[in-house]
Structure formats: structure tokens, C-alpha cells
Amino acid sequence: MPGNRAVVYKGPGRVAVETIDYPELVLKDGPGVNPLNVGRKCEHGVILRVVSTNICGSDQHMVRGRTTAPEGLVLGHEITGEVIEVGRDVEFIKKGDLVSVPFNIACGRCRNCKEGNTHICLNVNPDRPGSAYGYVDMGGWVGGQAEYVMVPYADFQLLKFPDKDQAMEKILDLTMLSDIFPTGYHGAYSAGVTTGSTVYVAGAGPVGLAAAHAAQLLGASVVIVGDLNPARLEQARSFGCETIDLSQHADVGEMIEQILGVPEVDCAVDCVGFEAHGHGRDHQEEPATVLNTIMQITRAGGRLGIPGLYVTGDPGAKDEEAKIGSLRIRIGLGWAKAHSFVTGQTPVMRYHRQLMNMILSGRAQIAKAVNATVIDLDDAPRGYADFDRGVARKFVLDPHGLVRKHHPERFLAFSQN
Known part of the structure; x- marks a missing residue:
């Protein structure tokens, strides 16, 4: 044996x-x-x-x-x-x-x-x-x-x-x-990416890069990737993505407007999950940051794909609510904009x-x-x-x-x- x-x-x-x-x-x-x-x-x-x-x-x-x-x-x-x-x-x-x-x-x-x-x-x-x-x-x-x-x-x-x-x-x-490839694809597909879509992908780790490539395969006109890591953003640019360095810029909508002419996208994908950080030079861990951001910058009636991992038990979380997966999400904003959310593991x-x-x-x-x-x-x-x-x-x-x-x-x- x-x-x-x-x-x-x-x-x-x-x-x-x-x-x-x-x-x-x-x-x-x-x-x-x-x-x-x-x-x-x-x-x-x-x-x-x-x-x-x-x-x-x-x-x-x-x-x-x-x-x-x-x-x-x-x-x-x-x-x-x-x-x-x-x-x-x-x-x-x-x-x-x-x-x-x-x-x-x-x-x-x-x-x-x-x-x-x-x-x-x-x-x-x-x-x-x-x-x-x-x-x-x-x-x-x-x-x-x-x-x-x-x-x-x-x-x-x-x-x-x-x-x-x-x-x-x-x-x-x-x-x-x-x-990773089906997960990135699922995030883009469930966000409704199609021919001509403008897409924001939060996170330039491997799943985010896979989601960005999947969005291209699905016909997106522009794929914008945001991350705090310059090396990973460079990797996203290597295959044709626009990028936002979130360690330098706190207002994602403003940066999207510089790229697209409007401060919103058709679709967004969260490829970060529960260890998300805030934006800007003094960023710290803020687990609801990505979810709230993609609601802010996705057009009314748009869809959000959320393959990023969220858990029911996080012993390292910074507050008691987050330790059980309870995050401060602006669900009212998503409701007001009639957003659709798709979460969970990828089939x-x-x-x-x-x-x-x-x-x-x-x-x-x-x-x-x-x-x-x-x-x-x-x-x-x-x-x-x-x-x-x-x-x-x-x-x-x-x-x-x-x-x-x-x-x-x-x-x-x-x-x-």
C-alpha cells in the first residue's frame, strides 16, 4: 500500500x-x-x-x-x-x-x-x-x-x-x-453579465480574476476590478481589465465615473467575502464593506453575484455580531434599488x-x-x-x-x- x-x-x-x-x-x-x-x-x-x-x-x-x-x-x-x-x-x-x-x-x-x-x-x-x-x-x-x-x-x-x-x-x-473557474463564472453569470455589460468585480484574488475573465467570455464591454493589492491589480490589467486601487481611493463610484462617465455599473460581483477591508489609505477590516459598496455602485434593477465566502462562525471577527455572521448590510439600499442577490456555494x-x-x-x-x-x-x-x-x-x-x-x-x- x-x-x-x-x-x-x-x-x-x-x-x-x-x-x-x-x-x-x-x-x-x-x-x-x-x-x-x-x-x-x-x-x-x-x-x-x-x-x-x-x-x-x-x-x-x-x-x-x-x-x-x-x-x-x-x-x-x-x-x-x-x-x-x-x-x-x-x-x-x-x-x-x-x-x-x-x-x-x-x-x-x-x-x-x-x-x-x-x-x-x-x-x-x-x-x-x-x-x-x-x-x-x-x-x-x-x-x-x-x-x-x-x-x-x-x-x-x-x-x-x-x-x-x-x-x-x-x-x-x-x-x-x-x-475557481466555475465559481468566478457563477458570480458573473448570476450577476446578469451579458453582451455589452459594464461590470465591477470586487477583489483581484484568484476568484476575482476568474470572475473578470468569465465576464469577458460572457460579452462584457468593460470589466473593472477593485482591490487593495497593486500586484493583483496588475495581473487583472494583464488580460484587459480596468482597475481601481482601493488602497488609494475610498469613493468607488467616483473612480467608476472616471472610467465609464457615470458612477455606476450594470452588474457587480463580490469576490472578497467576510474578511473585507474598508477603502482608502487607512483601511481596516470592515466585513460589510463590499456588499454595501456593490449596492451603491450597481444601477437600479441590477443584479449582484456574491461568490465571496461568508460564514456563520468567525472567531477572529472584530465584534460579537460578526462572529456569528451578522453584518451591518444596508439592505434598505438594495431594496430601494430593486437589486437581485445570488449567494452561496457555486453549483x-x-x-x-x-x-x-x-x-x-x-x-x-x-x-x-x-x-x-x-x-x-x-x-x-x-x-x-x-x-x-x-x-x-x-x-x-x-x-x-x-x-x-x-x-x-x-x-x-x-x-x-
Whole structure:
């Protein structure tokens, strides 16, 4: 039996690469596993050799200590892998298939799954609808920042790439299908972006950059990205976005007017979430800032996509209300302007096949947009630290060296950095 090295949360600000159990087709007890899920048999699942697995901003919230994640939790919900073992009840997925794993775990059998709402499956998390790999309060499914991982409900969930050689040539784009690309696309799509739209994207982290690229694919005439980080804004400009440096400018409407001639946009997307800061030179954490700003600068009758993460438990929040996810949102403003809001996890399966085709055809260039950067699994702690400092990169972990083999030009050896 091979070993299985994985990225493990060790407490606020710390992760480590440790050897964990090799996966089996059963959910065993461990850090974060819901007691009602312990012993759950998964003959409908597969074991994957992980080809690529990405560091996500949602992981970073946990590593910063801003959730109730337990120490010892195996991280990682952005997974692409090769099938090496199939369960007894798997009919259509075969050994050797190269697949993308939606970060939402979904049974395919409940009412929500049948309606396409795989982000709020009713059968995979005993505490509440919705689940994900390696994430706090999501049922305890073991994360995929590892060499090997178990994936349940394989026939329903997995997206098989049609040609393995072609897929490995495009792997830096395809690895984004498990979360970031569909999430950015969902934010733009649910905000109503269409031909000729003017769009404001709050946040130039990887999800914000993905949302900006998605808005371009959907036909936006102008995409404006706002952030406090100049390096990330430069990355947004690299593929044709307008930008606003929020560390220098507090009035977003005024800056939009300088770009568009009017102080409002048709659509807005919140890609920041609950660790938002205010704007201007003396900015501090103000978790409702982005939500209130996008209501201010979106035209009456406009729509707001909110893929940015908001939580019900934030032990690091600055006030007692925010610790339980209660924020000072100007809902009256949104009501007065007849805004529509779409929130929650992204139903990845609603988009991933179409986005795969966009990648394979060369239409979508998501790896370029987010500056995909390959690092060794052993360098995950450094990747988390650099990501936390705001580098303009999307780190792709390469547990078996397969991505580096195909894309040595995108590999970053930290010892040489």
C-alpha cells in the first residue's frame, strides 16, 4: 500500500505536510468528521491519484484561524486526478480516467441534486445542506491536497476529460474546473453579465480574476476590478481589465465615473467575502464593506453575484455580531434599488462541462488570467504563506510531479525564489 502525504491544518497560521492514511471506500473517523458520517460506506466512489490540487482562498480563511476548523483537518477541495480504484457500484467511470472533481459533494439522488442544486445536497452533510472536501463543518470528507483521495458518488459527479494527452497539455487550465473557474463564472453569470455589460468585480484574488475573465467570455464591454493589492491589480490589467486601487481611493463610484462617465455599473460581483477591508489609505477590516459598496455602485434593477465566502462562525471577527455572521448590510439600499442577490456555494456541475469545452477549444485562458503557478506538495506551507501575503499567483500543488513534467516553465522551486 503506498503512502499518502497530505497538507494538514495545524492551527492558526500553520500547515504541515504529513503522512495520513491511504484512502479507502469508507469515511473513517478523524479531525472534523461528523460522527454521523463515520463508517459511511462509499462503494459508489473511487480512489484517485491526485494529478493537481490547488490552494484556494477559502482554505486560507481556515488557515488564518477565521473559522472553527479543527487542528488536524486535511485541506483541499480543488482536485483533478486519475482513477486508480473503482467501487463495486461504479458503472461508468473506469480505471485510468482523468477527471475533474467538483468541490461540492453531491449524491445525485436528493431533491436538490435532481434540480441541479448540487451545492446544497441534502444527503452528504448531517448538519446542513452542502458539503466539500477538506472543509470546516462540511461533513468531514477528507481533503484532496494529498497524493491520493477518495471521491464518493463518482458516476454522478466526476467530469471525465475526453483525451488524456490533450488534458495534460491543458492541465493548468483544467485544474481550475473543480472550483475557481466555475465559481468566478457563477458570480458573473448570476450577476446578469451579458453582451455589452459594464461590470465591477470586487477583489483581484484568484476568484476575482476568474470572475473578470468569465465576464469577458460572457460579452462584457468593460470589466473593472477593485482591490487593495497593486500586484493583483496588475495581473487583472494583464488580460484587459480596468482597475481601481482601493488602497488609494475610498469613493468607488467616483473612480467608476472616471472610467465609464457615470458612477455606476450594470452588474457587480463580490469576490472578497467576510474578511473585507474598508477603502482608502487607512483601511481596516470592515466585513460589510463590499456588499454595501456593490449596492451603491450597481444601477437600479441590477443584479449582484456574491461568490465571496461568508460564514456563520468567525472567531477572529472584530465584534460579537460578526462572529456569528451578522453584518451591518444596508439592505434598505438594495431594496430601494430593486437589486437581485445570488449567494452561496457555486453549483460546479451546472457549468464545468461547458467551461471544459471552452478550455479545450482555446477560447478560455483561465490559467493565464489567474497566473497559475506549479509548486511541489512539500512546498505547500510556503505557498500558503506567500498567498496570505497577497502574491498574484494561483498555486497548483503537484503531488506526483506530473504537472511539472508537462509544464516545466510554470514550475516554481521556492529554493530558487
